[in-house]
Amino acid sequence: MTPLLEQFLSEARDFLQGIGEKLMQLEKAPADAELMTELFRFVHTLKGNSGLFDFPEMTRVLHAGEDLMDAVRQGRVAYSRELADRLLDAMDFVGMLCDEIEQTGAIGSACAADSARLGAALRQLIGTVVTGTPQAVPSPAAQPIPAALPPLESLPEAARMAAFRLAHAGKPLHWLTYTPDEGCFFSGDDPFFQARQTPGIVWGGVVAREAWPKLLELDAYRCILDFHLLSSASRADLDEYYRYMPEQIVCVTFPALALVQPQGDPNGGPVYEDFVVEALDTLGRGDSGSLAHAARTMLELSNPDLWLSSALRWLLLLIELEPDNRTAQGIVIESLRNLDAIDWNAATSLAPSVEGAPEVIADIGLSPEEQAALAALVATQRAILDMPIETAWQMGRVRAVASTLAGCLRSSRREGEIPGLEAATAAALEDAMAAPLMDWLDHHFGTAPVAETSAATTSTAAEAAPATMLPPEDTKSAGEGEGEVKFGRRAEDAFSGPKSLKVDQAKIDLLMNLIGEIVVAKNALPYLAGRAETVFGVRELSREIKAQYAVINRIAEEMQDAIMQVRMMPVSFVFQRFPRLVRDISRKLGKEVNLVLEGEETEADKNIIESLGDPLVHIVRNSLDHGFELPEVRRAAGKPAEGSLTIRATQESDRVVIEIQDDGKGIDPEVVKRKAYEKGLIDETALERLSNQDAVNLVFVAGFSMAEVVSDLSGRGVGMDVVRTAIEKVNGAIALDSEKGRGTRIRLSLPLSMAVTNVMIIESDGQIFGLPMDSVVETVRVARADIRTIKRSMATVLRGRIVPLKSLNKLLGLATPPIANDQDELAVLVVRLGEESVGLLVDDFRETVDIILKPMTGVLAGLGCYSGSALMGDGSVLMVLNVKELM
Amino acid sequence: MAIEYRKNLALFRDVVLVEEAEPLLEWLQKKPAGRVDLADCTHLHAANLQVLMAARASVKAWPKEPCFADWLRAALLRPH
Numbered sequence: 001m002t003p004l005l006e007q008f009l010s011e012a013r014d015f016l017q018g019i020g021e022k023l024m025q026l027e028k029a030p031a032d033a034e035l036m037t038e039l040f041r042f043v044h045t046l047k048g049n050s051g052l053f054d055f056p057e058m059t060r061v062l063h064a065g066e067d068l069m070d071a072v073r074q075g076r077v078a079y080s081r082e083l084a085d086r087l088l089d090a091m092d093f094v095g096m097l098c099d100e101i102e103q104t105g106a107i108g109s110a111c112a113a114d115s116a117r118l119g120a121a122l123r124q125l126i127g128t129v130v131t132g133t134p135q136a137v138p139s140p141a142a143q144p145i146p147a148a149l150p151p152l153e154s155l156p157e158a159a160r161m162a163a164f165r166l167a168h169a170g171k172p173l174h175w176l177t178y179t180p181d182e183g184c185f186f187s188g189d190d191p192f193f194q195a196r197q198t199p200g201i202v203w204g205g206v207v208a209r210e211a212w213p214k215l216l217e218l219d220a221y222r223c224i225l226d227f228h229l230l231s232s233a234s235r236a237d238l239d240e241y242y243r244y245m246p247e248q249i250v251c252v253t254f255p256a257l258a259l260v261q262p263q264g265d266p267n268g269g270p271v272y273e274d275f276v277v278e279a280l281d282t283l284g285r286g287d288s289g290s291l292a293h294a295a296r297t298m299l300e301l302s303n304p305d306l307w308l309s310s311a312l313r314w315l316l317l318l319i320e321l322e323p324d325n326r327t328a329q330g331i332v333i334e335s336l337r338n339l340d341a342i343d344w345n346a347a348t349s350l351a352p353s354v355e356g357a358p359e360v361i362a363d364i365g366l367s368p369e370e371q372a373a374l375a376a377l378v379a380t381q382r383a384i385l386d387m388p389i390e391t392a393w394q395m396g397r398v399r400a401v402a403s404t405l406a407g408c409l410r411s412s413r414r415e416g417e418i419p420g421l422e423a424a425t426a427a428a429l430e431d432a433m434a435a436p437l438m439d440w441l442d443h444h445f446g447t448a449p450v451a452e453t454s455a456a457t458t459s460t461a462a463e464a465a466p467a468t469m470l471p472p473e474d475t476k477s478a479g480e481g482e483g484e485v486k487f488g489r490r491a492e493d494a495f496s497g498p499k500s501l502k503v504d505q506a507k508i509d510l511l512m513n514l515i516g517e518i519v520v521a522k523n524a525l526p527y528l529a530g531r532a533e534t535v536f537g538v539r540e541l542s543r544e545i546k547a548q549y550a551v552i553n554r555i556a557e558e559m560q561d562a563i564m565q566v567r568m569m570p571v572s573f574v575f576q577r578f579p580r581l582v583r584d585i586s587r588k589l590g591k592e593v594n595l596v597l598e599g600e601e602t603e604a605d606k607n608i609i610e611s612l613g614d615p616l617v618h619i620v621r622n623s624l625d626h627g628f629e630l631p632e633v634r635r636a637a638g639k640p641a642e643g644s645l646t647i648r649a650t651q652e653s654d655r656v657v658i659e660i661q662d663d664g665k666g667i668d669p670e671v672v673k674r675k676a677y678e679k680g681l682i683d684e685t686a687l688e689r690l691s692n693q694d695a696v697n698l699v700f701v702a703g704f705s706m707a708e709v710v711s712d713l714s715g716r717g718v719g720m721d722v723v724r725t726a727i728e729k730v731n732g733a734i735a736l737d738s739e740k741g742r743g744t745r746i747r748l749s750l751p752l753s754m755a756v757t758n759v760m761i762i763e764s765d766g767q768i769f770g771l772p773m774d775s776v777v778e779t780v781r782v783a784r785a786d787i788r789t790i791k792r793s794m795a796t797v798l799r800g801r802i803v804p805l806k807s808l809n810k811l812l813g814l815a816t817p818p819i820a821n822d823q824d825e826l827a828v829l830v831v832r833l834g835e836e837s838v839g840l841l842v843d844d845f846r847e848t849v850d851i852i853l854k855p856m857t858g859v860l861a862g863l864g865c866y867s868g869s870a871l872m873g874d875g876s877v878l879m880v881l882n883v884k885e886l887m
Numbered sequence: 888m889a890i891e892y893r894k895n896l897a898l899f900r901d902v903v904l905v906e907e908a909e910p911l912l913e914w915l916q917k918k919p920a921g922r923v924d925l926a927d928c929t930h931l932h933a934a935n936l937q938v939l940m941a942a943r944a945s946v947k948a949w950p951k952e953p954c955f956a957d958w959l960r961a962a963l964l965r966p967h
Binding site for chain 1: 915
């Protein structure tokens with residue numbers, strides 16, 4: 001299932017819900033035009049969405065619904081309770097289709113007829129002429145064997161004989177009338193091709209729907225052809241094949257014997273009395289061999305085009321295929337008396353065919369292999385039932401057997417026997433023995449090939465008797481339930497809820513906070529264990545608390561992970577707007593840009609993803625405006641006229657990295673320096689001293705702008721500075737490198753999630769502080785002797801690099817000097833500050849912990865040196881330092 | 888063009904598409920005695936079939952493919 005389809009299904013459910021609600025509201029206020037418009041919009045959108053997929057059944061119903069709502073909206077049709085009923089029915093049907101799509105990925109062909117019926121029912125309310133009235137498309141459940149047989153006599157004898165043979169080989173026979181829409185040529189249909197490709201086609205014919213007009217008046221593009229088809233495919237296959245046009249198809253079944261219809265030249269009328277009498281006599285004696293011989297001799301002597309010859313051929317075929325059906329053979333012989341067409345519909349004549357029918361019907365659609373498979377299945381079920389049942393759980397076997405058998409019945413079209421099976425199963429479950437079911441099996445699938453001990457059988461038969469007698473009433477109600485259209489789902493029915501939920505973000509945030517509290521509370525347990533041991537001296541209890549802690553810890557971590565997952569979103573959420581944005585802007589600027597998006601499925605926390613949106617738009621706009629050259633400039637520079645802009649998302653350990661790369665003109669460091677100087681952002685010495693990379697980074701300085709003129713796209717000098725601030729706000733980093741004439745690459749690196757922060761705890765002046773781990777480079781001990789003082793600031797040399805040192809106490813305004821350890825070494829925490837490293841002098845290092853960082857609120861919010869606070873397991877508050885602000 | 892018009896004969900080739908129906912109709916209107924040769928035809932769009940049926944066009948050669956020929960025979964030889 002594609003993400004698009006998943007989204008469609010989830011939206012469709014919302015829409016259906018909405019439509020249902022609106023309809024309910026309309027019942028109370030039928031004149032409310034606004035409600036009506038809203039309802040129309042729902043149906044309209046849902047229809048439009050469904051059109052994206054290959055679900056003609058769904059689209060058809062929704063389309064009808066949309067037309068109806070449109071008519072109501074415009075006042076052409078009055079709102080009525082019936083209308084609401086039909087619309088609700090249709091929406092239930094659509095809901096059922098959604099379920100089906102979700103389960104199987106497609107819509108079964110059986111739904112086509114329902115869809116056509118519902119669509120027609122809706123259209124009926126509009127009052128427009130409907131092609132294919134609802135009655136023309138009876139639902140398969142209600143499909144009776146028609147009283148009037150299809151005009152089979154119009155078929156050539158060879159085709160009918162072929163069909164007759166197929167019917168005897170167990171194939172179903174269907175007579176299809178395909179009435180294409182008059183305007184179908186304009187929608188690109190070729191009904192002739194459609195008809196020719198019908199599955200299992202035995203014969204096909206074309207007739208004009210009406211008398212042909214004069215050739216000069218003929219409209220070649222108004223289809224007035226009807227197609228008649230004889231097919232040996234199953235109803236399901238035909239429904240599937242014609243699923244786009246169920247309203248144009250009428251499919252009927254008919255007894256195979258109806259095909260038996262002699263035809264030909266009467267040759268002067270009925271003069272075969274002698275033969276008829278003799279043949280009937282032979283038939284009466286049951287001497288098929290002689291009858292066949294006589295018929296064959298007669299056939300050889302007659303002209304093959306005669307009516308007589310045709311009748312004889314049929315007689316021979318009947319003798320071959322239905323040797324025991326003497327009645328039918330007799331009827332064919334009788335027909336020679338007066339050369340009348342055989343009326344198989346007459347009660348007497350059909351009786352034998354009906355008698356012979358069960359065998360054919362029972363095996364409908366079952367090939368010999370399938371029959372063998374069925375036999376094997378039944379034998380296996382029998383073996384399972386034979387196994388002794390000793391304990392209650394073994395009754396599960398009985399249930400399994402029952403469901404297998406029900407499946408067998410269904411696939412061999414013996415649904416009628418299912419209630420009996422269910423009753424037998426119920427009895428078996430009640431008695432806790434397999435006997436009733438076994439008995440049922442013997443009745444319906446023949447007795448076991450291996451004779452069972454008579455004692456066992458008789459005893460079980462006696463017990464089973466009431467069980468098999470029981471079902472009749474059950475049968476009826478259950479049967480009706482089956483026959484009823486299954487989408488008639490009402491409020492009271494079991495409701496299979498949608499699989500995805502839309503949850504208010506506040507609720508997730510609440511969960512997040514709660515899990516944070518659990519983490520804190522759980523972290524208190526080790527302290528408690530420690531106290532149990534040290535204060536109360538109960539070592540045993542301490543150990544137990546620790547064990548319990550391990551369990552809670554695991555659950556809490558998993559829970560935290562799960563909630564984190566809920567908040568994860570793919571970056572495609574922000575990426576999806578770019579194709580349009582790039583297209584519009586590049587069109588406006590007269591540039592040609594090809595956008596390449598990569599790694600759209602990379603996921604990150606919702607807040608991170610959302611915070612990415614604006615910065616990315618800024619960057620892309622900048623790139624389009626300043627980065628790419630006009631096509632002619634590009635060509636002159638030997639580059640393809642079409643520029644390429646790549647936005648790539650990747651995950652690198654616990655960070656998501658987004659790269660925006662263009663192959664434009666790049667950034668000229670000289671120009672940047674000059675501009676920065678002009679704007680007074682740097683002084684003259686800096687102008688000389690700045691390296692190219694540093695110069696390029698000047699674009700991030702507030703107030704800097706590259707553009708010569710301020711356009712509506714960029715040039716206001718707020719671009720990259722704002723981008724950097726926004727990215728840094730979510731603990732992200734931004735890096736830019738650019739090569740003049742070759743392009744620019746901007747790299748954003750963001751944490752996957754902001755929820756949990758890994759901090760290192762340090763001690764200074766008897767207090768503890770936290771420092772985000774991602775800014776920590778290393779922890780070292782530096783001997784006091786190694787610390788030099790340059791002017792008034794301290795520094796030391798670490799691996800050949802000078803690292804400036806600052807005392808945390810001094811930064812925090814505390815007067816106490818840092819405390820050295822026994823070897824007179826000072827604890828230095830080296831932190832990253834932009835591109836540089838700075839050493840912080842602290843008293844001691846502690847462990848690192850995962851905390852849920854709460855930003856400072858209220859009066860404390862103004863304290864820039866702290867990025868927030870967190871609650872520790874022992875109940876103390878940890879202040880987390882904001883290194884950047886601190887310096 | 889999948890239909891080649893000769894003096895009094897229209898030669899159908901391969902698959903004859905829906906757009907051919909209009910010219911075919913015009914041709915048959917002009918030449919009521921025109922005959923069609925379907926020997927090399929593998930399929931014709933229903934619109935063309937309809938024109939041939941309405942014009943009761945006489946067929947010089949039936950398609951080589953037996954099933955297709957059966958269809959056309961049933962449609963075009965049917966007494967009107």
